[in-house]
Amino acid sequence: MEQTIQILHCGDIHLDSPFSRLSVEKSERRRAELRETFLGVMRYVRDKAIPLVLISGDLFDSDFATGSTIETLRREIAACAPTQFVISPGNHDPYTMRSVYATGRLPENVHIFKEEGLARFDLADLSISVYGWAFLRKTHSFSPLAGKRVEDAGRLNLICGHAFLDNVLSDCCPVTGEDIAGFGAHYAALGHIHKYSEGTRLGETLCAYCGCLEGRSFDEPGIGGVNLIEATKDGDAWRLRSERILFGKRRYETLQIDITGCAEEKDVLAKLTAAISAHGYGEETTLRIRLMGELPTDFVLPQLSAEEFGVYSLDIQDMTTPTYNCAYLERDMTVKGELYRTLLPRLSGGTPEERAAAADALRVGLAALENRDITII
Ligand SMILES: [Mn+2]
Numbered sequence: 001m002e003q004t005i006q007i008l009h010c011g012d013i014h015l016d017s018p019f020s021r022l023s024v025e026k027s028e029r030r031r032a033e034l035r036e037t038f039l040g041v042m043r044y045v046r047d048k049a050i051p052l053v054l055i056s057g058d059l060f061d062s063d064f065a066t067g068s069t070i071e072t073l074r075r076e077i078a079a080c081a082p083t084q085f086v087i088s089p090g091n092h093d094p095y096t097m098r099s100v101y102a103t104g105r106l107p108e109n110v111h112i113f114k115e116e117g118l119a120r121f122d123l124a125d126l127s128i129s130v131y132g133w134a135f136l137r138k139t140h141s142f143s144p145l146a147g148k149r150v151e152d153a154g155r156l157n158l159i160c161g162h163a164f165l166d167n168v169l170s171d172c173c174p175v176t177g178e179d180i181a182g183f184g185a186h187y188a189a190l191g192h193i194h195k196y197s198e199g200t201r202l203g204e205t206l207c208a209y210c211g212c213l214e215g216r217s218f219d220e221p222g223i224g225g226v227n228l229i230e231a232t233k234d235g236d237a238w239r240l241r242s243e244r245i246l247f248g249k250r251r252y253e254t255l256q257i258d259i260t261g262c263a264e265e266k267d268v269l270a271k272l273t274a275a276i277s278a279h280g281y282g283e284e285t286t287l288r289i290r291l292m293g294e295l296p297t298d299f300v301l302p303q304l305s306a307e308e309f310g311v312y313s314l315d316i317q318d319m320t321t322p323t324y325n326c327a328y329l330e331r332d333m334t335v336k337g338e339l340y341r342t343l344l345p346r347l348s349g350g351t352p353e354e355r356a357a358a359a360d361a362l363r364v365g366l367a368a369l370e371n372r373d374i375t376i377i
Contacts (some may be wrong), residue, residue, distance in 0.1 A: 003233040005126060005156065008045055010226040011056035011191030012212040013038055014092065015073075016065050019216060033249050034214050035072060040247050041213070041226060042076040045083055050228075051126060053083060056191030056210065057090025057135070057162030063099045070104050078107040084123055085110045086130045090162035090191055091172050094135040113160075118144040120151065131185065132160040139171040145179040156231055156238055159188040165207070177202045186238050187229055194220045199227070199242050206240050215252045218288050218315075224248035250312060252286045255279065259320065260293030265302040276309050288315040297322040297366050319352070321359040322366075339365045 015034065019027035045053055060069075077085055087110060089095040096102065101112045111121045113132040121130045129152065133144040143163075150157040159180070164170035166177055172192055180188050181203030188207040196211025206229075213224040225246040232239045257275050262268045272289065281287055287309070291301070299322075306314040329340040339362065346358035 005052070005128070005231045006048065006050045007052045007054060007158065007187070007189075007229040007231065008041070008050050008226055009054045009056065009160075009187075009189040009208070009210050009229060010041060010213060011054075011090070011162070011189070011210050012058045012194050013055075014058055014061040014212065014216065015069050017061040017216055021217065030214075030216075030250075035069065037214050037224070037247050037249055039072070039076060042080060044245070044247075045080050049083075051083055052123065052128065052130075053080070053085045054130065054158065054160040054189040055085065055087040056160050056189045057088050058092040058191055059087060059090075060093040060100060063093060063096060065100050065104075070100055073100075074105070074107060077110055081107070081109045083109060086121055086132065086160050087112045088132040088161045088191070089113065089134040089136075091135050091138050091140070094137050096136065116140060116142075116144065118148055122155075126156075127154075128156045128158065130158045130160050131183075133173070135162060135173070140173040141171050143173065143175045143179050145175055145183045148179075148183055150184045153184065154236075156233075157185040159183065159185045159190075159205075161189075162191045164192055165190060165209075177207075180205050180207055186231065186240055189227070196222065196225065196227075196244065206242060208242060214248045214250065218252045218254055218286075221252050221254065222248075223251045223284070250284050250286060252288070253279070253281060254288040254290065256290045256292055258293040259291055259295065262295065262299075265300075268302060269304075269308075272304070273309065276311065282310050283312055285311045286313040286315070287311045288317060290317045291320050293320055294323045295320045297363055298370075318360070319356045321347075321355065322363045334369075336366060336369050339369070 015038065016031060017034065019030045022030060089101055093099060095114050113119050113134040116133055116136055118131055118133055163173040163175040165175055168174045168176065184203065185205050188205050190207065190209045193209045194212045197209060199206045199208030208227055210227045211224060212220055215221060215224055223246045225244055225248060228243045228245050230241045255275055257271060259268050259271055262271060301318060304314060304316055306312060329337055343358045343362050346354050350358060
């Protein structure tokens with residue numbers, strides 16, 4: 001008889017993140033949205049009656065959590081029973097005596113790994129074994145899987161842990177691909193890398209990072225989500241299928257747009273609008289646009305607002321360089337020529353940031369010397 005089991009893998013949720021780059025009001029709203037997104041996952045688990053949830057670390061952003069977050073967590077997890085939750089504390093929320101894991105009185109359907117070394121948790125009635133470990137502090141210096149093998153190959157064997165895969169010098173649990181392949185589990189639910197990527201096969205093991213649930217900065221682009229694993233028993237073997245389910249409410253994205261050749265303000269607007277709509281960015285997107293290319297020295301960039309483009313928030317980085325008549329400026333005996341010659345080493349030889357800063361200085365300087373309006377974005 002065919003038996004199918006669904007397993008939900010999530011992690012790097014970072015509840016109660018400070019979102020410190022945002023204003024007080026916006027950061028409070030983002031914390032609430034993050035909790036709301038997490039509640040969405042819990043609703044999904046209940047609606048689909050998923051029997052097992054793996055949380056691969058960094059459920060909390062730190063070992064501090066607000067009373068209301070702990071209360072919500074307790075209530076939501078209890079309401080999911082008989083679903084079992086297995087949690088592997090990560091580098092942001094290590095298992096310590098004062099952590100929520102030790103003091104939070106979490107419901108009975110939660111199992112938390114408490115040791116740095118490999119431990120095993122069996123779901124008796126489902127013939128599933130989950131192997132995992134805990135961070136006990138900010139660092140974890142060895143691979144709990146090294147040289148180990150699953151103990152009972154007849155069960156559905158899973159790994160749940162926070163680890164930096166194939167980064168042997170890392171002090172964030174340096175597990176290697178060979179460790180995972182050699183261990184011989186069916187699925188490895190990893191946390192730590194916030195970017196979701198398709199699962200990879202390491203030996204017989206499907207191995208995946210779930211990414212975060214909500215991006216918190218431009219370093220964490222895309223809409224966050226969870227991995228839904230469907231394991232089907234086929235004779236003695238298990239067949240696994242992985243599906244990405246999106247839950248994030250907002251996303252951070254960066255677009256690099258070359259505006260060379262734009263002669264007027266409306267050309268820039270048209271180019272940006274086309275790029276934004278091609279990517280389908282809207283109210284859910286905090287967008288950074290990096291403007292590239294060359295512009296005439298007297299070109300004044302228009303003021304660009306998030307509302308104009310229908311996105312949540314807009315951050316413009318002007319990395320354009322001015323096209324200038326360098327042969328003329330080089331020989332120019334006025335202050336303009338002097339300005340150009342002073343900036344020339346950085347315009348032609350610095351890092352991209354230095355070149356951009358020097359180009360800004362030249363554009364603003366020439367504009368000032370020519371009594372033109374200056375707009376600095
Ligand atoms: Mn994390």
